[in-house]
Amino acid sequence: MPLPERPSSSASAAAPLVVAVDGPSGSGKSSVCRAVARHLGTAYLDTGAMYRAATWSCLRAGVDLTDAAAVAAHVRAVVLAMGTDPAGATTAVGDVDVTDAVRGAEVTAAVSAVASVPAVRADLILRQRALIDAACRTPQPGRRAGVVVEGRDITTVVAPQAPVRVLLTAREEVRVARRAQQDLGTADAAAVASVRDGVVQRDLVDSRTTDFLAAADGVITVDSSDLDFEGTVEAVLAVVGRATAVAP
Numbered sequence: 001m002p003l004p005e006r007p008s009s010s011a012s013a014a015a016p017l018v019v020a021v022d023g024p025s026g027s028g029k030s031s032v033c034r035a036v037a038r039h040l041g042t043a044y045l046d047t048g049a050m051y052r053a054a055t056w057s058c059l060r061a062g063v064d065l066t067d068a069a070a071v072a073a074h075v076r077a078v079v080l081a082m083g084t085d086p087a088g089a090t091t092a093v094g095d096v097d098v099t100d101a102v103r104g105a106e107v108t109a110a111v112s113a114v115a116s117v118p119a120v121r122a123d124l125i126l127r128q129r130a131l132i133d134a135a136c137r138t139p140q141p142g143r144r145a146g147v148v149v150e151g152r153d154i155t156t157v158v159a160p161q162a163p164v165r166v167l168l169t170a171r172e173e174v175r176v177a178r179r180a181q182q183d184l185g186t187a188d189a190a191a192v193a194s195v196r197d198g199v200v201q202r203d204l205v206d207s208r209t210t211d212f213l214a215a216a217d218g219v220i221t222v223d224s225s226d227l228d229f230e231g232t233v234e235a236v237l238a239v240v241g242r243a244t245a246v247a248p
C-alpha cells in the first residue's frame with residue numbers, strides 16, 4: 001500500500017518531532033528512515049554519512065588512520081554540509097559533493113577506524129545535535145519541525161531524550177542478503193558470501209564503540225526480518241503514532 005506524503009499545509013502547526021533510530025548494517029535504517037521522514041514531513045539525518053564523509057576526507061588527505069590524534073585534528077577542521085531533505089539527502093565536504101563517494105568500498109572499509117576515535121565522536125555528536133536542533137527550530141519551508149535521525153548511538157547518546165526511539169533490526173542472514181541485493185543486484189550464494197564480512201565484521205568492530213545490538217530502556221525494537229520494506233515503514237510509523245498519541 002503506497003504511503004501518502006504528509007500534507008504540508010498543516011506542517012508548521014505541529015510540535016517538533018524527533019524520531020531516533022539505531023540498528024546494525026542492512027537493517028534498513030537509511031531507506032526506512034527516509035520514507036518515514038517523507039511521510040511525517042520532517043527532515044532526515046543520516047549520521048553514518050557524517051562518519052563516512054569524515055573518513056573520505058581523511059583518506060583524501062592521506063591521514064594515518066592509526067594515529068587517533070591526527071585523525072581527530074583533521075576531522076575537527078572538516079567542513080561538513082548535510083542536506084536533510086528526505087527526498088534527496090546529500091553530503092558535502094567543503095564544496096565537494098561526496099554523497100555517492102562516501103558509499104564506496106574504500107570508505108566502508110576504513111570508516112570504523114575513524115568512528116572509533118573518541119574525539120571524532122565527540123566532535124560529530126555536537127554537530128549532529130546542532131543539526132537536530134536546527135531541524136526543530138527552523139524547518140525548511142513546507143516541512144514539519146523535526147527530524148528522523150539514524151545511526152548507531154542516536155537513541156542512547158545523541159538524542160536520548162527523543163520522544164520516539166527505535167532499534168531497527170533484522171536477522172543476520174536477512175541483512176547480508178539485503179546488502180548483496182543492494183550492492184550486487186543479486187542475493188545468490190556467491191554474492192552473499194562476498195558481502196558477508198563487510199556486514200558482519202564491520203558490525204562486530206562497530207559494536208565495540210557503540211551499543212546498537214540491544215535496545216536500551218525505553219527503546220522500541222522493530223524487527224524487519226519478516227517484513228517487506230513498506231511493512232517496516234508502517235511498523236516504525238506505528239511506533240511514532242503510539243509514542244506521540246495525546247492521552248484522552
Ligand SMILES: Nc1ncnc2c1ncn2[C@@H]1O[C@H](COP(=O)(O)OP(=O)(O)O)[C@@H](O)[C@H]1O
Nearest residue numbers: 025026027028029030031178182227228229232
Ligand atoms: N524491510 C525490508 N525488506 C526488504 N528490503 C529492505 C527492507 N528494509 C530495507 N531494505 C533494503 O535493504 C537494503 C539495505 O537497507 P539500508 O536502508 O541501506 O540499511 P542500513 O542503512 O541499515 O544499512 C536496501 O536496499 C533497502 O532498500
Ligand SMILES: Nc1ccn([C@H]2C[C@H](O)[C@@H](COP(=O)(O)OP(=O)(O)O)O2)c(=O)n1
Nearest residue numbers: 025026047048049051111115151152153206
Ligand atoms: N551514529 C553513528 C553512525 C554510524 N557510525 C559508524 C558505524 C558504521 O560502520 C559507519 C557507517 O554508518 P552507516 O550507517 O552508513 O553504515 P551502513 O553501511 O548503512 O550500515 O559509521 C557510528 O559509529 N555512529
